[in-house]
Amino acid sequence: xxxxxxIYPIARxxxxxxxxxxxxxxxxxLRTKNMVEMVDLLMKTEYASELSEIPTEEVDADHxxxxxxxxxxxxxxxxxxxxxxxxxxxxxxxxxxxxxENIKRILRAKHGKEDISESQLLPYQRKYQKANLQAMxxxxxVTEAISLLKETIYSAVAERIDLYEKYSSPLVLEAHxxxxxxxxxxxxxxxxxxxERVKELVGTEIDLKNILYVxxxxxxxxxxxxxxxxxxxxxxxxxxLSQIIIAADFGAVPEILMWPSYVQLARKTxxxxxxxxxxxxxQAFYQYLCSFSExxxxxxxxxxxxxxxxxxxxxREQRNLVALAVGKQLRMEEGKIQSLLFL
Amino acid sequence: MAFVEGTTATRGALIxxxxxxxxxxxxxxxxxxxxxxxxxxxxxxxxxxxRREKANKKLLRAYGDLQSxxxxxxxxxxxxxxxxxSKMDIEVLPISLMGVVVPKMSVKERPRASSIQSLxxxxxxxxxxxxxxxxxxxxxxEMSIERIAYxxxxxxxxxxxxxxVIIPAYEKHIRYIENLLFDEDLEEFAxxxxxxxxxxxxxx
Numbered sequence: 267x268x269x270x271x272x273i274y275p276i277a278r279x280x281x282x283x284x285x286x287x288x289x290x291x292x293x294x295x296l297r298t299k300n301m302v303e304m305v306d307l308l309m310k311t312e313y314a315s316e317l318s319e320i321p322t323e324e325v326d327a328d329h330x331x332x333x334x335x336x337x338x339x340x341x342x343x344x345x346x347x348x349x350x351x352x353x354x355x356x357x358x359x360x361x362x363x364x365x366x367e368n369i370k371r372i373l374r375a376k377h378g379k380e381d382i383s384e385s386q387l388l389p390y391q392r393k394y395q396k397a398n399l400q401a402m403x404x405x406x407x408v409t410e411a412i413s414l415l416k417e418t419i420y421s422a423v424a425e426r427i428d429l430y431e432k433y434s435s436p437l438v439l440e441a442h443x444x445x446x447x448x449x450x451x452x453x454x455x456x457x458x459x460x461x462e463r464v465k466e467l468v469g470t471e472i473d474l475k476n477i478l479y480v481x482x483x484x485x486x487x488x489x490x491x492x493x494x495x496x497x498x499x500x501x502x503x504x505x506x507l508s509q510i511i512i513a514a515d516f517g518a519v520p521e522i523l524m525w526p527s528y529v530q531l532a533r534k535t536x537x538x539x540x541x542x543x544x545x546x547x548x549q550a551f552y553q554y555l556c557s558f559s560e561x562x563x564x565x566x567x568x569x570x571x572x573x574x575x576x577x578x579x580x581x582r583e584q585r586n587l588v589a590l591a592v593g594k595q596l597r598m599e600e601g602k603i604q605s606l607l608f609l
Numbered sequence: 610m611a612f613v614e615g616t617t618a619t620r621g622a623l624i625x626x627x628x629x630x631x632x633x634x635x636x637x638x639x640x641x642x643x644x645x646x647x648x649x650x651x652x653x654x655x656x657x658x659x660r661r662e663k664a665n666k667k668l669l670r671a672y673g674d675l676q677s678x679x680x681x682x683x684x685x686x687x688x689x690x691x692x693x694x695s696k697m698d699i700e701v702l703p704i705s706l707m708g709v710v711v712p713k714m715s716v717k718e719r720p721r722a723s724s725i726q727s728l729x730x731x732x733x734x735x736x737x738x739x740x741x742x743x744x745x746x747x748x749x750x751e752m753s754i755e756r757i758a759y760x761x762x763x764x765x766x767x768x769x770x771x772x773x774v775i776i777p778a779y780e781k782h783i784r785y786i787e788n789l790l791f792d793e794d795l796e797e798f799a800x801x802x803x804x805x806x807x808x809x810x811x812x813x
Contacts, residue, residue: 331683374693377724386689435724436693482728544729545677588683596676606681 272459272570275349279576280567282341285312286579289609292586296604301325301594308587313337327595331588332389338584339364339389345573346394353570356454356464360577364390366447368399369420370440376408377436396420408436422446441479441496448472448497463562463571467578469501470558473525474551476503477532480511481519481547485539502528527554549606556582556608582608616782618789626786630779637771644764646707651757657750664743671736678733693724694734697741709760711753714745 287295291311298304305317305325316333342361349357368387375382382403390399396419405411408430415424423446429438448468455461455468476496496508502525504510510522520532531554538547559575559582566572586607593603616622679687698718703710719742722734 328684331685335685371689374689374724378692378694380692382692386685388685433723435721437724437726440726485728486731542732544732545674545681548727548729549681585681585683589680592680592684593676596679598676598680602677603680606677 268460268568271349271351271353273568275345275353275573276568276570278348279345279573282344283563283576283579286576287311287583287586292590292607292609293604295587295590296600296607298594301327301330301591304590304594305330327588327591330591334584334587334591336389338580339391341580342577343391343394345577352454352457352459353573356451356458357573357577358394359451359454360468360574361390361394362396362447362451364388365395365397365399366443369397369402369415369443370436372399372402372411373408373436373439376405376411408439412439419450420446444475445497448475448499452499458570460570463566463569464574465501467559467562467571467574469499471555471578472497472499473501473503473528474531474555476500476507477523477528478535478548478551480507481516481532481535481539484511484516484519546605549608552582552585553608616786618786620790623783623786623790626779626783630776630783633771633776633779637768637776640764640768640771643707644761644768647709647757647761647764650706651754651761654750654754654757658754660743660750661747664740664747667736667743668740671733671740674729674733674736678727678729682727682730687730690725690727690730691734694720694722696720697738699745706753706757707760709753709756711749711756713749716742716745 295304295307298307302322302325305320305322308314308317313333316336317330320329320333342357342364346354346357346361368390371387372382375386384400384403387399387403397415398418402411402414405414409427412424412427412430415421418424420443423439423442426439426442429442430436432438451468452465452472455465458464479496500507503523507522511519514522517536519536520529523529523532531550535547535550538544538550555578559578562571563575563579586609589603589606593606616626695718697716697720700715700717702713702715704713705711716738719738720734722731722738725731725734
């Protein structure tokens with residue numbers, strides 16, 4: 267018997283799920299002639315209130331992108347508002363991925379010696395902030411920005427400034443941010459009651475991220491830097507993954523990945539890498555995660571994984587809408603936009 | 610002949626005119642050599658014009674990939690990665706081809722796209738960098754052709770002006786003075802002959 271604290275967010279998520287756009291809605295949006303027509307269609311959805319504030323002549327992909335990100339952040343925040351206890355803590359950790367992305371954006375700007383303002387960050391509710399992003403925005407260098415993370419949950423990243431100086435690339439810091447984020451999220455997921463399915467979803471996400479890192483680094487012949495980038499958590503992947511991969515051939519990678527579905531995915535990705543279809547290769551990973559989230563939702567309607575999978579689908583919706591808005595603005599062919607959608 | 614009228618028909622003027630004509634002829638030969646050399650250079654650059662089409666194709670492919678990457682990642686994320694990449698450092702060197710100055714642009718330092726986490730965005734960044742480097746080469750070729758063509762036209766005009774106007778004018782002027790001096794000599798000779806004949810007659 268599940269507690270009311272667990273059942274309540276699941277029940278509310280069941281109510282929220284029908285508000286998400288369905289694949290046929292994306293196809294209808296895809297068939298629109300231009301962005302104005304697309305916005306007209308979106309006026310019949312949850313985005314109507316935000317969209318109605320933009321004058322028609324100011325409608326562009328930038329504006330729409332901000333609205334889609336804002337809606338995504340609001341959806342995360344709404345679930346945080348209605349939950350409590352350990353579930354709220356776990357969801358807060360899950361939501362922190364937006365803050366991590368914002369820290370990465372600040373570090374990239376500082377590395378490129380460019381100014382960055384709060385408007386260039388993703389919408390994230392301040393009450394959940396673990397780092398002082400506003401202070402980080404005002405710093406001049408990566409070292410200064412990183413030093414502000416010392417007293418926060420990201421202190422482990424702050425200690426790796428030597429790596430940044432060694433490689434002169436914010437990529438290593440980004441990898442450590444991911445590592446620290448997923449480690450913390452994993453720790454919080456362990457505290458949940460009946461957490462197996464949720465761990466399956468997040469564990470698969472981590473595994474997929476690691477496989478993508480492995481294949482990317484292998485493709486770029488940067489295997490030596492791989493141990494620095496790979497996330498420490500393995501869900502269904504071998505423990506000593508990075509050591510095995512460094513020694514192996516690019517084509518032999520699928521055989522190293524033991525979980526059958528990963529093998530199929532890796533084979534498909536390697537083929538796409540070899541055809542230099544890198545966007546499609548990256549999309550394949552996210553498509554896999556979306557399909558997996560949907561199947562978990564179907565199979566476990568009364569499990570907490572339903573809430574996490576719903577959030578994954580919210581991200582999918584945001585990514586699809588961004589692809590549609592940018593595609594329409596750039597007057598891309600319908601087929602090309604469709605290939606970028608996760609349906 | 611405008612400049613004939615101002616000059617005096619003396620032996621000194623004739624020598625000066627002949628020297629000038631010789632100088633002009635040498636100038637014309639040098640200009641002809643310059644013209645031939647410029648034509649050679651022009652041909653060399655014209656042969657390279659096929660690179661324009663290749664550069665266009667490369668740029669279009671990069672642009673197509675950029676569109677896909679923008680749609681897949683969103684403008685926000687792509688911009689965030691873009692600001693982490695250092696700017697391209699381009700060196701402009703003036704190169705002289707037979708006195709025709711053409712700026713030669715080359716990439717001194719390529720931006721380091723290694724700060725980009727996404728492989729597809731890194732590929733787009735590399736493709737765009739390659740296209741820009743190629744476009745700089747094509748720009749140099751096209752600018753060289755344009756400047757050489759202009760210089761070729763000017764040189765040709767100068768050679769034509771020398772060959773068809775100035776040199777014939779000088780030659781005509783020299784001939785005129787020579788004729789005049791010959792007439793004067795003849796007159797002088799006739800006068801001396803006449804004086805000698807008169808003196809002989811008086812003696813006898």
